[in-house]
Amino acid sequence: MTSLDKAAELKLRTKSFAIRIVNLFRALPRSPDAQTLGKQVLRSGTSVAANYRAVCRARSKAEFIAKMGIVLEEADETVFWLELLGETGIVRAQRTRDLLKEANELVAIFGASLRTSKQSGSE
Secondary structure, three states: OOHHHHHHHHHHHHHHHHHHHHHHHHHOOOOHHHHHHHHHHHHHHHHHHHHHHHHHOOOOHHHHHHHHHHHHHHHHHHHHHHHHHHHOOOOOHHHHHHHHHHHHHHHHHHHHHHHHHHHHHOO
């Protein structure tokens, strides 16, 4: 698989993740705490996809690294909000399990990509 194929696959994967986050938000209770946490996960979870698209358009290695750092931060923040939704009992842990798995996988992928990019620049 070429790097362009991988990028296209990750674009689809992050967009699918964002759609699943939107669907989770729509299913949340209307209580103030659920909506507050829900808006946080909605922002960070959809931001992963939007910012990854920006990574794919980076014009330089430095820009790629900077934008990938943002994607990694947003993915990690999404993990936090998903954990909080489950651990506070706002949603059943089962409801966020698959999303958490995907978010953690995305964190690992983007973290590895960022490390590789930084290392290849120091050689």
